[in-house]
Amino acid sequence: MSKLTLADMNMLLYRCDAEEREDGGGCYNIPSWLPLNYGGLQGLMSVMAEIRPKNYLGHPLCENLRQGDWLMNYVSERLLAKGGALGEVSYISFVQNGSSLVKQLALGSVQMCGVGHRWALPTISPHLKDVPHHLSDVTNQVEQCCVALAAGLLLLTGRHLEARNIILAFAGTLHHGLIPSLLGQGSSMRYNCRDAVWWWLQSIQEYCTLVPNGVSILKCPVRRMYPTDVSGPQPTGAWDQPLYDVIQEALQSHMQGIRFRETDAGPQLDSNMSDEGFNIEVGVDQTTGFTYGGNRFNCGTWMNKMGESEKAHNKGIPATPRDGSAVEIVGLCKSTVHWIVKLHNDGHFPYAAVNIPSEGQTYSVSYVEWDFKIQENFEKKFYISHDPQDPEEKQPALVHKRGIYKDSLGASSPWCDYQLRPNFLIAMMVAPELFTVEKAWEALGVAEKKLMGPLGMKTLDPDDMVYCGVYDNNLDDDNFNRAKGFNYHQGPEWLWPVGYFLRAKLYFATKMGKRTYDETVNLVKNIVSRHAVHLERSPWKGLPELTNENGQHCPFSCECQASAMATILEVLYDL
Numbered sequence: 001m002s003k004l005t006l007a008d009m010n011m012l013l014y015r016c017d018a019e020e021r022e023d024g025g026g027c028y029n030i031p032s033w034l035p036l037n038y039g040g041l042q043g044l045m046s047v048m049a050e051i052r053p054k055n056y057l058g059h060p061l062c063e064n065l066r067q068g069d070w071l072m073n074y075v076s077e078r079l080l081a082k083g084g085a086l087g088e089v090s091y092i093s094f095v096q097n098g099s100s101l102v103k104q105l106a107l108g109s110v111q112m113c114g115v116g117h118r119w120a121l122p123t124i125s126p127h128l129k130d131v132p133h134h135l136s137d138v139t140n141q142v143e144q145c146c147v148a149l150a151a152g153l154l155l156l157t158g159r160h161l162e163a164r165n166i167i168l169a170f171a172g173t174l175h176h177g178l179i180p181s182l183l184g185q186g187s188s189m190r191y192n193c194r195d196a197v198w199w200w201l202q203s204i205q206e207y208c209t210l211v212p213n214g215v216s217i218l219k220c221p222v223r224r225m226y227p228t229d230v231s232g233p234q235p236t237g238a239w240d241q242p243l244y245d246v247i248q249e250a251l252q253s254h255m256q257g258i259r260f261r262e263t264d265a266g267p268q269l270d271s272n273m274s275d276e277g278f279n280i281e282v283g284v285d286q287t288t289g290f291t292y293g294g295n296r297f298n299c300g301t302w303m304n305k306m307g308e309s310e311k312a313h314n315k316g317i318p319a320t321p322r323d324g325s326a327v328e329i330v331g332l333c334k335s336t337v338h339w340i341v342k343l344h345n346d347g348h349f350p351y352a353a354v355n356i357p358s359e360g361q362t363y364s365v366s367y368v369e370w371d372f373k374i375q376e377n378f379e380k381k382f383y384i385s386h387d388p389q390d391p392e393e394k395q396p397a398l399v400h401k402r403g404i405y406k407d408s409l410g411a412s413s414p415w416c417d418y419q420l421r422p423n424f425l426i427a428m429m430v431a432p433e434l435f436t437v438e439k440a441w442e443a444l445g446v447a448e449k450k451l452m453g454p455l456g457m458k459t460l461d462p463d464d465m466v467y468c469g470v471y472d473n474n475l476d477d478d479n480f481n482r483a484k485g486f487n488y489h490q491g492p493e494w495l496w497p498v499g500y501f502l503r504a505k506l507y508f509a510t511k512m513g514k515r516t517y518d519e520t521v522n523l524v525k526n527i528v529s530r531h532a533v534h535l536e537r538s539p540w541k542g543l544p545e546l547t548n549e550n551g552q553h554c555p556f557s558c559e560c561q562a563s564a565m566a567t568i569l570e571v572l573y574d575l
Contacts, residue, residue: 006109006110006113006159007113007114007147009110010040010110010111010114010147011079011114012041012079013038013040013041013107013110013111014042014110014111015038015040015114016037016038017035019114019116025078025081027039027043028043028074030060030061030064031060031064032060033060037540037559039078041075042111042541044071046539046540047059048061049539094157094158095156098572101535102569102572104536104541105535105565105568105572106153106156106157106569107541108543108560108562109153109154111560112153112560113147113148113149113153113154113162114147115145115146120145120148121144121146121148121165121170121183122169122172122223122225123144123169124144124146124169124172124222125168125172125220125221125223126223127221128165128220128221131165132144132145146162146165146166147165147166148166149166149562153565153566153569154166155207155210155211156210156566156570156573157569160207160214163211164211164217164220167200167203167204167207167217168217168220168221168243171222171243171246172222172223172224172225173189173225174224174226174246175189176191176253176258177249177251177252177258177282178191178193178196178250178253179197179200180193180196181196188264190262190269191262191280192262192298192300193300193304194282194293194300194301195300195301195302195328195329197250198291198333198336201247201332201336202336204217204218204247205336215343215348217243218242218243218244218247218343218348219242219243219244220242220243221242221243222240222242222245222246223239223240224239224241224246227239244348244350247340247349251337251340252355254291255284255354255356256356256357257283257284258280258281258282258283258293259279259280259281260280261278261280262278262279265278270306272306272307272315272316273298273316274316274317276295276297276298277295277306277316277318278298280293280298280300281293281295282294282300284370285325286365287373287377288325288374288381289333289337289370289373289374290333290377290381291325291329291333292323292324292325292409292410293323294321294322294324295321295412296321296412296413297316297317297321298318298323299321299322300322301322301329301423303319303322304318304320304489305320305487305488306319307319307484307486308485308486309476309486311476311477311478312476312477312479312480312482312484312486313480314480314483314484314486319487319488319489320416320490321411322407322408322411322416323411324408324411324417325408325410326407326423327406327407327423327426327427328423328427330378330409331424331427331428331431331434332430332431333374334374334375334378334430334431334434335430335431337367337370337371337374338371338431341367341371344367351367352366353365353366354367374434375434378434379434379435379436379439381406382405382409382424383405383406383439384399384403384404384405384406386403395414395418398414398415398417398418399418400463401418401420401446401463403439403442403443403446404420404424404447405427405443406418407419407421407423419460420446420447420450420451420461420464421459421460421461422458422459422497422501423497424443425444425447425500425501426497428440428443428444428500428504428507428508429507432507437508437511437512440508441508441512444501444504444505448501448505451501452527453547453549453551454493454547454550454551455493455495455498455530455531455534455543455544455547456492456493456494456495456498456547456551457493457494457498458491458492458493458549459489459491459493459497460490460491464490466481466487467490467491468481468482468490468491469491469492469493469550470482470487470492470549470552471485471487471492471546471554471556471557472485473485474556492546492549492554492557493548493551494546494564495531495544495545495546495563495564495567496564496566497567498527498567498568499567499568500567502524502527502571503571503574505520505523506520506524506571506574506575507574509521521575524571525575528568528571528572531543531568538559538560540559540560541560542559542560542561542564542565543561543564543565544558544559544560544561545557545564
């Protein structure tokens with residue numbers, strides 16, 4: 001066991017049916033019952049957890065064991081087919097000395113992080129040390145085999161090398177100043193989201209903060225797939241540059257303005273998107289420093305449900321376009337720019353400004369100035385005051401809740417700016433300096449009262465006229481607001497925002513006095529205990545993507561989501 005890597009543990013314990021079939025197998029099927037959830041040992045353990053308390057020897061699994069050696073053969077032959085295991089299994093002390101909940105969440109990094117073919121990471125620079133390789137069964141060539149993961153869970157579990165490789169692999173995909181929302185095996189990437197690049201930058205910041213000598217990543221070589229915005233993809237390209245140059249390019253592209261049409265735009269790329277939705281525009285408001293972008297025909301943030309129903313006439317219409325300046329992207333941008341000011345002052349980042357060409361000349365905007373603009377304008381523009389005569393409020397007729405923060409600024413449908421959603425909580429956690437303590441605390445109270453569910457957070461205020469808390473992706477009726485899962489982000493209770501709510505609550509409670517802080521710690525522990533219970537009872541041993549209203553199980557939700565497990569683990573780390 002000591003020779004197993006955590007990627008090997010992914011094979012040993014987990015891997016769902018689709019992953020197993022990629023290797024020509026599948027999960028073990030118990031005749032007259034069900035297939036196991038995982039090909040690995042957790043598939044067995046989950047069923048045994050049902051059998052054990054009642055000593056239920058009449059269970060179909062027990063009958064299968066009595067009838068023959070098929071299951072034993074499946075387990076042994078599956079592991080023999082995977083080959084030898086190398087490396088060490090190691091966790092940092094946070095996990096080793098943590099509670100049972102910490103350990104279960106940390107196992108999420110094993111469950112969610114493995115080596116695959118169809119979802120392999122782009123090639124990273126061969127000049128990097130410690131990049132894992134294997135002999136490909138397909139090409140018979142030695143190839144990189146970095147583990148892939150769609151969300152966090154690596155830094156707090158001490159998997160620093162794998163985190164580095166993922167950060168650098170995505171750095172190599174930067175194009176038009178953006179990170180793709182879909183890798184498409186390296187040949188059909190989609191650059192249709194405005195937020196991925198900011199989450200990527202936040203992950204670099206956290207790597208530099210949490211990893212010993214983490215700032216060294218800024219000098220690591222990045223193998224670029226798109227050396228220029230007009231060049232085609234070069235999967236085997238030979239152009240390396242340090243990560244700090246890639247970061248500078250991303251920020252400079254935003255300040256200069258990004259405008260392009262998606263490659264291969266049309267129904268063959270996205271059968272639901274209308275033609276105008278393929279036009280991508282992103283920029284920075286020079287007055288406020290806020291990033292903005294999108295249009296009413298595309299959805300460039302994590303709330304990315306595109307209408308699919310012809311019957312309900314919502315096909316090609318985003319349910320939550322969130323065009324304009326989305327609050328969490330503004331917060332993530334502020335976090336990044338503020339961090340870069342410090343990096344530059346400490347000698348770790350060579351650039352002090354971004355350069356903008358204008359009318360044949362070039363002028364500079366310093367990171368200090370950009371940081372200051374966002375700081376000066378954020379609460380003026382995003383906070384909804386209790387004062388009905390607030391001079392900063394341009395649309396007083398649209399205000400329906402006060403003492404909260406807008407979800408966006410400058411949306412094509414102005415009423416969308418005023419919707420209560422959990423996105424401001426992300427800004428509150430990554431850039432708390434933007435928020436006045438008393439205003440933040442009141443807004444957190446509103447979010448808790450209106451959005452908090454048993455496990456997740458409502459993605460839309462239940463008082464909103466388009467709120468719908470039950471997600472059914474199969475339903476296709478004439479209801480515009482719910483047909484074909486149109487309400488994916490219009491009410492169902494997503495788990496990962498809970499982590500940001502609880503962390504923000506803890507942060508601002510420290511500013512409110514000891515009694516408030518102690519009460520908040522109790523609140524956080526009570527909420528997280530519900531996640532602990534779910535993890536114990538889940539046959540998938542994970543936290544789900546979302547639930548329907550009031551914590552009801554949603555059959556259309558992913559049963560295990562890395563981001564849900566990661567953000568709850570972050571809460572426990574903060575505690």
